[in-house]
Amino acid sequence: MTTVIEARDVSTWLGDVQILHSVDLHITAGEVVALLGGNGSGKTTLLRTLLNLVPHQEGTVELFGTPLEKFRAWTRIGYVPQRGRLQVQNATVDEVVMLGRLSRRRPFTPHGRADREAVAAALARVNLTGFGSRAMAHLSGGQQQRALIARALAAHADLLVLDEPFSALDVRTQASLARLLAHLNAEGLTILVVLHELGPMEPLLERSVVLQAGSVVHDGPLAGAPSPEHTHHHEAAPGRALLEPELHAPSAEQED
Numbered sequence: 347m348t349t350v351i352e353a354r355d356v357s358t359w360l361g362d363v364q365i366l367h368s369v370d371l372h373i374t375a376g377e378v379v380a381l382l383g384g385n386g387s388g389k390t391t392l393l394r395t396l397l398n399l400v401p402h403q404e405g406t407v408e409l410f411g412t413p414l415e416k417f418r419a420w421t422r423i424g425y426v427p428q429r430g431r432l433q434v435q436n437a438t439v440d441e442v443v444m445l446g447r448l449s450r451r452r453p454f455t456p457h458g459r460a461d462r463e464a465v466a467a468a469l470a471r472v473n474l475t476g477f478g479s480r481a482m483a484h485l486s487g488g489q490q491q492r493a494l495i496a497r498a499l500a501a502h503a504d505l506l507v508l509d510e511p512f513s514a515l516d517v518r519t520q521a522s523l524a525r526l527l528a529h530l531n532a533e534g535l536t537i538l539v540v541l542h543e544l545g546p547m548e549p550l551l552e553r554s555v556v557l558q559a560g561s562v563v564h565d566g567p568l569a570g571a572p573s574p575e576h577t578h579h580h581e582a583a584p585g586r587a588l589l590e591p592e593l594h595a596p597s598a599e600q601e602d
């Protein structure tokens with residue numbers, strides 16, 4: 347099995363504060379793994395550490411078998427950040443998806459037919475054909491997520507890393523996004539996704555990793571655990587029990 351992510355004993359400080367404590371994470375090709383945990387438990391920091399967007403002070407990270415410090419094949423990884431972090435509101439959908447092609451091209455060469463075809467094919471795969479000239483700001487939340495996934499597909503990414511892609515999406519949009527991710531996984535894409543609740547991803551998930559205060563407190567299958575929507579029992583699988591306070595808290599975001 348090809349190892350996609352191998353993190354060992356990773357600790358990350360942001361400023362003076364230690365956020366991640368000796369985190370281990372192993373993901374192999376073709377897996378769908380959910381990263382769960384309460385607010386501030388370090389999920390985003392872990393993603394950003396794995397992608398070398400913040401430095402880690404202890405431990406080792408390998409991506410596709412290459413140490414992070416030496417890893418250059420960034421087109422293999424598509425990162426879909428939290429929507430609040432999206433800084434491309436004024437760009438058109440075509441421009442955003444074309445960003446996925448930038449790193450595949452030699453510097454300063456204009457994009458050619460192959461790039462335009464790759465963008466069109468990626469938009470078709472996420473069902474956004476015809477949306478290319480629209481501004482990102484004018485898309486719905488679900489369509490924005492699809493456009494960002496298309497950017498990764500245009501780059502021919504093998505690994506998709508998504509940070510709370512379902513937040514602020516209505517239930518129907520969540521379900522259709524989950525179907526898209528299932529489809530892409532069936533085609534071979536490995537998926538690491540930060541989730542606040544399992545929701546429509548549950549059938550797709552083989553494994554969950556739960557962070558609490560920057561440490562991994564659960565890493566294993568979801569199978570057999572009672573649904574979080576139907577239980578308050580703390581004998582539920584750790585991956586669920588730890589999420590319960592948030593699952594049952596009213597969420598303003600979901601009223602979007």
Ligand SMILES: Nc1ncnc2c1ncn2[C@@H]1O[C@H](COP(=O)(O)OP(=O)(O)OP(=O)(O)O)[C@@H](O)[C@H]1O
Pocket residue numbers: 360361363365383384385386387388389390391392
């Ligand atoms: N630049 C920073 N300097 C110091 N602490 C930070 C910084 N950025 C985030 N933190 C803290 O790190 C902790 C982990 O944050 P992180 O965003 O990784 O958590 P999270 O699990 O993704 O949370 P959420 O579910 O709310 O998005 C939080 O306590 C946060 O306040």
